[in-house]
Amino acid sequence: MDELPIGRRVAYWRGRRKMSQQVFADRLGKSKSWVDKVERGVRRLDKFSVVYEIADVLQVDVQLLLGKDVERRPETQNCIDQVEVEEIRAALERYDQMSAFFQAVPHSPPLAEMRKAVSHAWLTYQHAKYGVLARTLPKLLRDAQAADSAYATGSEAKEAAHLLGQVYQIASSALRKVGEHELSWLAADRSIAVSQRAGDQLLAGLASYRVGSALLALGRVRPALEVNVNIANRLAPTHEPAHKGERLSVYGMLLLNGAMAAARIGDSATVRDLLCGAEQASLELGGDYNHYWTSFGPTNVQLHRCATAVELGDGRTAVETHEKIDVVGFNAMLPERRAHHFLDIARGYTQIGNVEKASEMLLEGDRLAPSEIRCRPLAHEVLSDVLRRTRGTPPAPIAELAEQMGVGV
Structure with a gap:
């Protein structure tokens, strides 16, 4: 997408965010006609302030709109950024199984190595190391797809399918955490089909759980x-x-x-x-x-x-x-489950008007598993709610967390 004009990039990310031109225009304080002209390249975006405002509304790094490589800041190392999401998307768009129908897969990692890699990915997810997981997922997806294709007709076919089914589920869970619900649904749906080939009812049942989670996130x-x-x-x-x-x-x-x-x-x-x-x-x-x-x-x-x-x-x-x-x-x-609970209870405290305890829960979750708080759109919403309800200046720890998460105080 780097070679596209900036207007096309704006249109692409607006579509990804499920915004109509009118909704997008309203959030920018512009007219729908203005948005349409920008996206068609009729109107130039020659003010950096406007580009930054667009990036903020679309919730993407401004470098993506400018067609440049995103500079990963230290505070976002443990989150999944748009570049990594696109790499995971590209891996999900591969159809190696169909290619293998016509010719042999040139290379596939041994299943023993795949088992270790998949177990490590599960633990990485359950310890809420989402940035680390995101940087390994594209290759893990490609390797698992290759293995599934390479062993499709042998005695190890079911194990290869089982491993791929697990990788799809890991990807689905991680993508849902960061708000990529459509991709999460796609990965979970893929896991159902692969799990059936693996002959494992429980893996297929868990894939259905992931589908249900993605559907719930999609409303x-x-x-x-x-x-x-x-x-x-x-x-x-x-x-x-x-x-x-x-x-x-x-x-x-x-x-x-x-x-x-x-x-x-x-x-x-x-x-x-x-x-x-x-x-x-x-x-x-x-x-x-x-x-x-x-x-x-x-x-x-x-x-x-x-x-x-x-x-x-x-x-x-x-x-x-x-x-x-x-x-x-x-x-x-495990840390992901506990930090997730702290986020839920922070919401509960805001519902009864106890902003101080809600803040404590967010900070507890952040100390335990920073990615579960700093990377999730839901956590940003809860923190924004806490800040709105706080009278006067918020406590230093919560103000610092808000600054690190980019949530306005």
Whole structure:
């Protein structure tokens, strides 16, 4: 896209942000005609102040609009920037499986190496190292696609497909964190098809969970609820001991995700039923585990009780539930999950007007996993809300965090 005129770049990013020309014009304080002329190259953008204003509205680095390489600043090293998103998109746009139908794949990494790389990527995600993950994901996607193609007809075909299915899910989760919901949906959808080839119902169930998460992020709430509940019903635990822990974990996470969707539409009865089902599964599981990278167990159910209460607008219940969470179980959870919870509880505190405690929760999350707070659009919204509600000058730590995140005080 570097060779495109600046007007075409503006049009491209406006489309990516799902803005009409009129909405974009309103946010700039310009006319729709002005925007149209800029995008068609009829009107030149010769003032840097205007270019910077456009970049701010589109939430992209100004260097991207100017067709230059983005300079990665130290404070954004742990976030996923637009350049990295485009590299991940390019990897998702590859169709190596179709190419392999016509000719052999020239190179594929050994599956033993792929296993290690995929496990490392999962841990990187669960430790909320999103910048590190973003810089490795494009190559990991290409390698996993190549492996899936190379081993498509051999005895290792299912394992190769399983690894690719996992990589798609990692990509889906990371992209959703930074607001790239359409790409997140694409990656999750890819994982469903690949997981079926892998012959693993639980991996396919977890792919459905990722699809549900992406749909929920896109505002497609009822389809998100349906996909989670439907697949959960198909994976309902049986009395067979084989893989019982893994099955309970995937089943439970589908119910929890369904509860989040039900909360989004204000269906408190369905929220209650799904949370009860997940709690029963967690009790049967007998503790907190990370089967299939789910972090499922009694503690995660409590975290979702808080999150669904926030979605229902019941901040007081969220805070009261938070105060009863088992500290030992909570501290044993991985950083991404705990920091995500602090963000949820910060929202809960703002709902009851306790800005000071909301600030504390944001700072706790930032100390634990900075990327979960600094890289997520939702965290920017919560911090903006906290700043608006703060009387007088905000405390130095929250003002410093706002400055580092680029949120106006």
